[in-house]
Amino acid sequence: MAMDTQSSKSSKCLVVLSGIPGCGKSTLAKLLYDKLGSLNVEEQSSHLKSSKCLNVIVVSYDELIPENIPLDDKTWKEYREEIGFCIDHLLNKEISLENLTQPPPGVSDALWEKFYAIVRRQITSAESVVIVLDDNMYYTSMRHKYFQIARKYTCGFCQLYLACNIQTALERNVKRSQPITEDVIVAMATKIEPPNRQINSWETNSIVINTESNIESHLPRIMSLVNTAMLNPIQPLEETDPMITAESRQICSSNVIHQSDQILRKIVSHKMSNLKGIAEEKSTLQQLSKKYIDVRKTCLDKIKSGQVSFPVAVDEPNVSCDINSELYQQILRLFEQLLKEIT
Structure with missing residues (x-):
């Protein structure tokens, strides 16, 4: 439920x-810095009655992570983890240079010096702060980490997915002062997981921006999204007795995984039954069977790791038996989406 109140x-x-890479993220980030930061808060919504401008701080991962580090390399992952610590530290208190005198635990002095320089050159005395994370964020789990940070500090959270044709991205890449290799762009295009509001309730505040068109034309939608996110900050999880809460979460998590596994098995079984009257060759049946089993495993791995979550209660022990249940339908959509990606 939306809470459109000043408080x-x-x-x-x-x-x-x-x-x-090459989809226009840095161009959009600069545009947000120039345009969003120059607006008075009261210009964006009648709900916000402040005469102060927004302070837009763009955090570019390209400025923080050294070039030529392969994706998924251990060092690359460590840099990303440290940046996450920096963002967490930035949101922990009132955003001011006085509160950023020392690096947080787990962050090297070298990276913190770069991060501090980014904040220092962009920080203002504005009452409201919008932090734009300029990175590929191609896995759902990468973005979910920042949703968790927003929830930790009751901040606004939203996502802007820039949709772009690979050929267009490759053409733009050539014009860069420091182009990256084409195979990196192609590889990331096959791996990227766009926001999915149907499957992940936490991705509700997300919009898709077609960068084949004029990016500036999307500004009104973006400003509306940011405004909505700030009016409806992510609420922290309610904590009661830590021991009871931890036990409850473990039971709930185990139940979700169990029910999901049962549903995925039913989906695979149903699809195999439908194939028997269509595919005559044994080899075709074996290939499709392997594909369904692989997708089932991928689905379950994503659920176990928390990359996808379902905003439904699974307290009923036999919810997996009801094909019309919300959980069954959500998992079916996830299965079909992953199946389409490998077909």
Whole structure:
């Protein structure tokens, strides 16, 4: 339920950009810095009555991570983890240079010096702060980490996915002062997981921006999204007795995984039954069977790792038996989506 009240709004918002290299993320980030930062808050919504401008801080991963580190390399992952610590530290208190005198635990002095320089050159005295994360964020789990940080500090959170044709991205890449290799762009295009509001309730505040068109034409939608996110900050999880809460979460998690596994098995079984009257060759049946089993495993792995979550209760022990249940339908959509990606 939306809470359009002055008292519920947050003064901080995380805006996560996502898209393949060459899709226009840095162009959009600069546009947001120039345009969003120059507007008075009261110009964006009648709900916000402040005469101060927004402070837009763009955090570019390209400025923080050294070039030529292969994707999924251990060092590359470590850099990303440290950047996450920096963002967490930035949101922990009132955003000011006085509160950023020392690096947080787990962050090297070298990276913190770069991060501090980024904040220092962009920080203002504005009451509200929008932090734009300029990175590919091609896995759902990468973006979910920042949703968790926003929830930790009751901040606004939203996502901007920049959709772009691979050929267009490759053409733009050539014009860069420091182009990256084409195989990196192609590889990321096959791996990227766009926001999916149907499957992940936490990705509700997300919009797709077609960068084949004029990016600036999307500004009104983006400003509306940011405004909505700040008016409806992510609420922290309610904690009661830590021991009871931890036990409850473990039971709930185990139940979700169990029910999901049962549903996935039914989906595979149903699809195999339908094939028997269509595919005559044994080899075709074996290939499709392997594909269904692989997709089932991928689905379950994503659920176990928390990359996807379902905003439904699974307290009923036999919810997996009801093909019309919300959980069954959500898992079926996930299965079909992953199946389409490998077909």
